[in-house]
Structure formats: structure tokens, C-alpha cells
Amino acid sequence: MSDQALAGLNSDDRTIAEARRQMEICNACRYCEGYCSAFPALTRLRAFEDSDITQIANLCHNCRGCYYACQYTAPHEFDINLPQALADVRLESWERFVWPSGLAQLFHRHAWATTIATVLGFAVLFLVIRLLSTVGGEGFYAVLSHTAMVSIFLPAFLLPLISIVLGLQQYWAEVGGTRPTIKQVMGAFIQAANMKNLDGGHGEGCNFEHEDRYSDARRYAHQAVMYGFLLCFAATSVGTLLHYVFDMPAPYPLFSLPKLSGISGGLSLTAGCGWMLMLKSKSDKSLSSRQAYNAECAFIALLGFVGLSGLVLYWLGGTQSMPTLLAIHLGAVLAFFLLTPFTKMAHGFFRLAALVREEQQRDVG
């Protein structure tokens, strides 16, 4: 496409056009076919509709293998940087799909400010609620009654979920997905669960933080984050069940399901996020979406902070500082939930959807 024709397009279309240009070169080359599932999806096609590009972009997990292997990166005139081109398409697709869409852009432009403001805002809110009400509960519930917690967190949990579901629906419509079979969903989950694609197609991981050298660090860090998060989530869910179904309200002893999973999850989450931030700072920023870098870091920091503040709360739960710590921790959790649809966290959902769609397309041929 000529520069003139490109200039006439809006930013979304320009992003797509650039990805198409690069994908057509890759399709004539195919040297990177073995790195990840984006390439087989790409070489199955001959021409790329916008929706094909959205789908393939969501299959990419930015391992960068194809960048360092490419004989056509700048200064070569073909100027291939597929990880970045696909990251840009991905980001714009999430901004387009997730409701309400303006918020995603806001978050991506002013990530740190939004994150910090949200956490502090909610923390102060919690402290104010506490001052205004006198509750007679025990432990944490002395600070904020259980009912108050639920009435704040239930919507905070459901709203983002609705937003993501709506977004996924739009995604599914755009990429032309059909009703998935159990087998396709299972296939996608299995791939995601062991992060098959992060092994780089050769079992040695990505090119993330050491330029052209492979490393498994990113896969392990990512797993630490994911499993840490799931454990924390499990701790909360088990706690809720115990509270309502078995009438066993918190606090729980150390050797109880909520505590054990909460603590191990918190440790894993905090360490994983810290590690990930370190890897990210060492990686070449020009190989992912420039716009998203700050937003991704802010989000990982927030997630890590949720874990860390939870651990500190556990440690100092019996001290004077407990109410303030609790407010900060809950503020972080609430911020995390509400910001989720607009952050890298959404990528998990879209990536899963993309993997299911890929299973479908492979089934077809």
C-alpha cells in the first residue's frame, strides 16, 4: 500500500494494513512456521480479511522468536516486526471490543496515574466507610462489615465480567466463530494450561529478555503469576463458601484451605509479577505495542501489589496498622477487578477465544 493510501486511513485501519503487509511477506517465506500457532493459521490463508488479522493477532503471545529469526527486519526495506504489528492489532481489537470502549483507551494512555488513583481512591473510601459506621464484627469484619464487603465487591466482580463477556461476544462475531464443541474448548484449555506456545516450538522458550537467545524465564514467570492468581482466587471462593454454606466465617487458622492457598498464591503472585516486571524492563520495547508498554507494567505492578498487600496484611493482621492495611489491600483488589477488562488481564480471555477458534479452523481444514 502506498504511503498516500495509508495516510488516508484511520489508525485502526492503518494498524491492520501494516499487519497485512507483513503477513503477506511471512506467507511467502514461512521460515517461522514452527514457532507458534499464529503461523500455521497464517499459511492456511492466501488473502487476509480484517477479521483473519484480528484472530491471528490474538494467537500471538509476543515471544519474539519470529523477530530475531527474521532476515527482513530493519534496516532491510521490508521492515518486518511482526511481534509489534500483531501487538498493535491486538491492543486495538481489545479497545474496540471491551465495553465501555473509551475507558480502555483512557487506561492505555494514562496507565500509572489511573491505577494509583484508583487504588488510593478506593482505600480512602474504605477508611471513610469505616469511620462513618460502627460495626461489631470480629477481625477484618470489625473494619468493614461482611455485608458491606459483599455489596461492594459483588458488583465490582460482576461488572468487569459482563464487560468481558460482551467483548468476547463481539470478538466471536468478528472472527466468524461457530458454536464451539467440548473437544475444541478442551484443546484450547490444554494449550493454555501448559502454555505450550511459550516454549517457542522447540522447548527452550522465548526470545524475551536476552535478545536472540532463548529463555524459559518468561514462561515460568507467567505461570507463577497465573497459578498464584488462581490460588488467591480459590482462597476467596473457598472462604465465601465456608461463610455462606458452612456458616464458618473468617478468620481461619493457618492450616485451613483458604489460608494455605491464599498464602502460597500470594507468594507466587508477588514473586511472579516482580520477575515479570524485571524481564519486561530488560526486553526490547520496540517489539511490542509501544502504547501498551506502560499499561502492561502498571497492571502487572497492580497485580503484584494485590499479592504483596495481602501477604503484609496476613503478617501484620494483629497489629495497629491492620485497618489501614486492609483498606489498601481491598482498594487494590477492587481496582484490579474494575480495571481488568481494560488491561492485559483481558488478553487471557481473548487468547483463549482465539485458541478455540483456531481449533475450529484446524478442524475444518
Add this chain to the structure above:
Amino acid sequence: MSKSDPLSPDVLIIGGGNAALTAAITARENGASVSILEAAPKPYRGGNSRHTRNFRCMHAGPLGMLTDTYGEDEYYEDLLKVTKGKTDPELAKLAIRSSEECYCWMEAHGVRFQPSLSGTLSLSRTNAFFLGGGKALVNAYYAQAEDLGVKIHYDAPVRHLQIEEGKVVHVDAELSGEKQQYTPKNVVVSSGGFQADLDWLTDAWGPAARNFLIRGTPYNRGVVLRDLLDQDIESVGDPTQCHAVAIDGRAPKFDGGIVTRLDCVPFSIVVNKHGERFYDEGEDVWPKRYAIWGRLVAAQPDQVGHAIIDSKSLELFMPSVFRPIKADTVEALAKELELPESKLRQTIDTYNSACKPGDFHPTELDGLATTGIEPSKTNWARPIDTSPFYAYSLRPGVTFTYLGLKVDQNARVSSSNGPMQNLWAAGEIMAGSILGQGYLAGFGMTIGTVFGRIAGREAAAHV
């Protein structure tokens, strides 16, 4: 001079592609201190090796990604077929026999393989594909070499090797523009062919060579090769020949690589700038005819050809980097291509009426031939009559040159007075010893790996 003197390494390697790196790693692993001088800046390191995708590998049974077996005799016969016997049987068999152990050596040194690429199934038995292609291979070797303590200099072209009494006494190079004189104990030259020097190509081939495109690196200008030939080092291979294929005429002058290849010829008719056909486009399956079309196009006026298809055939071949030129009528297409409209119309009409009904099989010789025209098209001859019409312009794209240094089984170079004491050669620069004519897919990397390892071993053994 002390061993740590950076200008006097045990082994100095000239070049930075596959042959250079395998030699450097091997020499270092055998205890020598090693420096590499690579003419290209870092982003373009790795010569033509960075454009490759596979190497041809003998194997007695399934080996890694390679299926079935590919024995020494079959491999050698394949070589004889393409070279028409222009090979050195001893060296050729050495390369073939050693290729099997190369697979594991390469894996042990960081190269990763992948199943044969979609669209190249026919090679899954004979050729092992590098995951990510040649640049990933080169990256892996550079990382290995660095870890082993090999000194690597980019932007460091070598200008001259001073030879006295059967020995290289010093090597003149330019490091980032600054003149440096090296006094290594031993030298391995692995600086490729001369195909990027258009003046030299023009001397050898004639003025038509100015219009050739160079598929690989602009840094292989044969400076070291010429310097050695001028000093009476023995050569091998036809100095006037190069391997050329027909590629997309819109490709960059250098470094266009694999994506500029065009596989549409068997389903097309190819005309020259006068709108006339000049060769049987359906002579054989494309992998077997791929390499002759460079010469065919080079022999046409202005070194250009135009492959023309209609919409029936558009999706029968691998996509290429540039979209085809498209028009609704033959006349409009002729205009786009700046061909004489009535002549193209006439050529297509004549061809169309020479096509006969029959079964068309795009993937095998189908015998669907024209009758009564010259040249005939002997397979896949279907009329070009279904709008829209498409065209790709073809130009000769040079892969490599055949002239090189003559070596023995130990990769040692000779002058007219006998073997050189401290000079070895590996890769493209000596490939003419084995590949006197034609080309066997994946054999370039095999020669480079086998002789790179031999040269590295020998150079380290003689310090």
C-alpha cells in the same frame, strides 16, 4: 607474541556466515584462540547463510525431523544428476557421508529444526529445515561462539592476505573504517562467492549482468577470493558461470531472499518484452526447472520475462511477496506491462487454440500439452481465457557463483607450489570443488558445515 595479543590469534576466520561460524566454534573447542572478521555490520551478519532454510542430510534411518532414509548412494546420484558429473567424487562423498553427524552437531550447538515447511513436503526426507530459518541458525552460532570466547568483529572487511613462501604472513583488514594488520598463526577463508560485485559479474557474463538481481548479501564481493587468485592460489569452477533463478522483477537489488521466488511458471505462459513465448513452461515439475529460468530470462532482451496466468490458476502456487499485476482484459494487462498489445493478444490466441481438452493435474506431470506451436508447452497447458488476468515480471536473481578455491580432503588450500602451510577454506568460496554445475537444494549449507568443521579442526591442530 603472546597468546593474548588480539592481533595474533591462533586462528583468524575471514567471513561471518555458516562456514565461518562452524569453523570458529570447532577451532575454539579444540583449544585455539579464535577471531572472526565479518565484513557486514551486525544487523546484516551471516552472509547468504541468513537466507537459507534447510540443509541436505544423509541418514540411515529416521533422524530428528527427517523421515525414512536417505543413503549415500542415492544422495550421490542426486548430485551427479544436477552436476552432470562435474564434481570431485572424493570430496563430494566426504561431504555426503559427514552430513549425517552434522545434524547432531548442529543441534548440540543451538540449531533447532522444524518439520518441512508447508508447500515443501517433497523435501521432508532429504532436507532438514532450520526453525526460524538461516538467521536463527546464525544467531545460535554467534551466541555459542561468544560463550566460548571467540572474538567477533563486525564491520570488518578483509582487504588483503600477504602470502610469502607458501604461508600467509599477515592479513590486512579495516575495522569500522580503521586499518588493522593481523598476524595470525592460521587462517580460514570463508567469505563466500563474488556475486555481489556487479562489475566482476559483468566481466564474466557480459553487460546483461547489470540487470541481474542479487538474491543474497551485498557483502559477498569476492575481495578475498580475487586477492588469493591474484597470488597464484589454485582455483576451481567455471569463472563465467553463476547460479541464477527467475525471481520477481520488483525485488530489491540485494538481499531479497526467499520471498521473491515465483512458482507460477508451470501454470503460465512466459513472454519476453516483444510479447513472444520463448521456452516450454511445462517441461517438468517446478522444483526441477526452477533453476534454468534464470538463464532463460537472462538471455531475453533487457533480461526480463512476464509470466501470464488467468484467474483459474491464481491459487495453484505458493504466494509470493508482491501481488500480481491484474487486469480485466489481455489488452489492459499488456498496457500495464508495457508490452505490444496486439502481439500479446496474438500470442495468447495462438497458444489458446493449441491447447487441447484433457485432465489437468497441477501437482504432477499431466501430459496436457499443446499441439502445433513452437515452443510447445508439454504439461499443464490450459487456455488463458478467464478474466481477470494476472502477470508477474521475472528477472534473473543470482544465488551464487561457481568460481572458487581448490581444496583437499582437509580443506587445505594450495598454490601452484604445493599446499599452503597455514590456509584453509570452507563454504561457498570452495564449493566449486564439489558443485561444478547446477545445484542441489540444501547442499550449500551441507558443504559449509562439513568443511567449516574440517577447516576449524585442522587450523586448530596446526598451531
